[in-house]
Amino acid sequence: MSWTQTLTYPFMQHAIIAILFAGVAFPMIGVFVISLNLIPLRFAMMHIALLGGAIGLFFKVDPLFMGLLFCTLSSLALGPISERMKLGLGTLSGYFMTLTLALAFILIYKANIHVLQAFNILWGNILSLTKGDLILVGIISFFILCIIFLFFKEIQAILYDREVALAVGIPEKWFYYLIVFVLGLSVAVSMRVIGALLVDGFVLLPAMAAIIISRSLKQTFFFSALFGLISGMIGLYLSFLLDIPTSSAIILVASLIIALCGLLKRNLLGYAKIS
Amino acid sequence: MEYCIRISDIHVQLSGHYVLRGMNLEVQSGEFVSIVGENGAGKTTLLKVVCGILKPSKGQVHVFGYDLSQFKNLTLLRKQIGVVPQRSISHRFPICVEEAVLMGRYGKIGLMRRPKRVDWEKAHEALKLMGITQYSRSLVYQLSGGEQQKVALARGLAQEPSLLLLDEPTTYLDNESRSEIMETIYSIHQEKKLTTLLVSHDTHWVTRFSDKIYQLKDGESSLVEGIG
Numbered sequence: 278m279s280w281t282q283t284l285t286y287p288f289m290q291h292a293i294i295a296i297l298f299a300g301v302a303f304p305m306i307g308v309f310v311i312s313l314n315l316i317p318l319r320f321a322m323m324h325i326a327l328l329g330g331a332i333g334l335f336f337k338v339d340p341l342f343m344g345l346l347f348c349t350l351s352s353l354a355l356g357p358i359s360e361r362m363k364l365g366l367g368t369l370s371g372y373f374m375t376l377t378l379a380l381a382f383i384l385i386y387k388a389n390i391h392v393l394q395a396f397n398i399l400w401g402n403i404l405s406l407t408k409g410d411l412i413l414v415g416i417i418s419f420f421i422l423c424i425i426f427l428f429f430k431e432i433q434a435i436l437y438d439r440e441v442a443l444a445v446g447i448p449e450k451w452f453y454y455l456i457v458f459v460l461g462l463s464v465a466v467s468m469r470v471i472g473a474l475l476v477d478g479f480v481l482l483p484a485m486a487a488i489i490i491s492r493s494l495k496q497t498f499f500f501s502a503l504f505g506l507i508s509g510m511i512g513l514y515l516s517f518l519l520d521i522p523t524s525s526a527i528i529l530v531a532s533l534i535i536a537l538c539g540l541l542k543r544n545l546l547g548y549a550k551i552s
Numbered sequence: 553m554e555y556c557i558r559i560s561d562i563h564v565q566l567s568g569h570y571v572l573r574g575m576n577l578e579v580q581s582g583e584f585v586s587i588v589g590e591n592g593a594g595k596t597t598l599l600k601v602v603c604g605i606l607k608p609s610k611g612q613v614h615v616f617g618y619d620l621s622q623f624k625n626l627t628l629l630r631k632q633i634g635v636v637p638q639r640s641i642s643h644r645f646p647i648c649v650e651e652a653v654l655m656g657r658y659g660k661i662g663l664m665r666r667p668k669r670v671d672w673e674k675a676h677e678a679l680k681l682m683g684i685t686q687y688s689r690s691l692v693y694q695l696s697g698g699e700q701q702k703v704a705l706a707r708g709l710a711q712e713p714s715l716l717l718l719d720e721p722t723t724y725l726d727n728e729s730r731s732e733i734m735e736t737i738y739s740i741h742q743e744k745k746l747t748t749l750l751v752s753h754d755t756h757w758v759t760r761f762s763d764k765i766y767q768l769k770d771g772e773s774s775l776v777e778g779i780g
Contacts (some may be wrong), residue, residue: 312645427664434655437645444603445711446631446659491646492691
């Protein structure tokens with residue numbers, strides 16, 4: 278079967294549409310994750326989704342929906358809890374990560390749920406997206422782009438230095454909660470699109486590459502979206518050409534882009550030091 | 553003359569340890585007041601209390617006549633306070649100097665609004681005052697500690713505050729630059745009729761410019777006599 282023939286199949290069309298949406302919007306969230314050092318939160322979300330999935334299976338409700346619901350509610354709650362308890366979000370994420378995993382295992386064991394069934398929620402596949410998934414990815418991507426467009430300067434100040442943002446009169450706490458919420462939501466949806474174990478590749482790697490070569494936050498957002506789109510599209514094509522898993526192919530391309538950006542920075546842009 | 557800051561008998565606890573214990577401070581509008589004390593004496597904590605980031609467990613803090621324990625809209629208050637923190641930015645955040653200075657205007661611009669020409673003009677004016685116009689397109693994280701400190705000062709000035717809080721503004725500077733920066737800060741203080749509260753561990757550099765100096769030791773403050 279040729280590549281053009283494959284494009285006529287709905288599963289491939291869905292995958293391309295998902296990359297167009299998520300490939301552009303989700304790497305922008307990666308910029309938040311790197312700048313605010315929120316990587317532990319992504320792990321916490323993965324385990325929270327697993328607990329949601331196990332509860333879904335127990336009550337015979339769609340485990341994916343429950344996983345998403347749990348991630349959404351947790352991302353709404355984690356920011357304020359961290360603030361109130363005066364615990365860093367990283368520490369709190371560690372706490373929730375282990376607690377939810379323990380609860381999920383108890384539920385799986387006691388309710389006699391098939392382990393693989395519960396873990397299915399963590400293995401997303403971009404080639405098995407439904408129309409409903411696409412609508413969800415589209416809505417969340419649009420939401421992310423709106424937040425970044427409308428509150429660019431507030432986000433810029435918070436990513437630069439939270440205390441500076443507070444000092445210049447930005448309601449920093451509310452924007453920080455919003456960032457955590459959007460992050461939780463995108464990680465949850467990314468799990469469905471690419472699988473939890475490879476979320477970083479979709480969210481973080483394009484952002485990392487963008488940060489290497491950018492000189493402003495606007496450039497960083499632009500390049501992270503561009504690299505997300507390029508790695509998604511080329512990865513999808515390579516997976517077809519070489520018969521390898523799509524998520525892995527996307528990550529390989531994104532990793533290559535990082536290496537190229539590093540080389541570009543070193544050889545062409547240089548490390549101009551201010552004298 | 554009215555008081556810009558009035559602090560009475562405040563106690564501030566951080567990680568189970570009292571950093572400030574029964575501290576008192578009075579700063580009148582238009583005054584240049586310095587707080588001196590060794591590292592860890594609670595100077596930075598005091599600045600955080602003044603701009604409402606930290607709340608004392610006991611005592612009262614009045615800023616611009618408002619009791620901060622009762623005042624709900626701290627964001628509004630902070631728009632009038634220019635804060636220049638001590639630390640420099642070490643992470644590779646992609647922002648150039650002029651944008652970092654423009655950030656001082658963000659609170660005043662308001663939510664969902666873009667900076668206008670007047671905001672850029674204020675930012676460039678502040679860059680000029682601090683003598684760092686030549687770095688306006690440079691990335692902040694590539695600058696030295698001293699240059700980053702000038703960026704932070706420029707951001708504080710671009711905010712056009714009534715009250716300027718300076719946390720060790722000359723830490724990363726050599727002696728010549730220190731003197732130059734202190735002269736600049738003082739002339740801006742006088743020209744813009746600001747109220748300035750500066751904290752430093754070095755008494756030598758603040759004596760010349762201060763109307764009043766408080767010594768902070770073991771969480772308590774005492775007025776240093778013979779100044780002003």
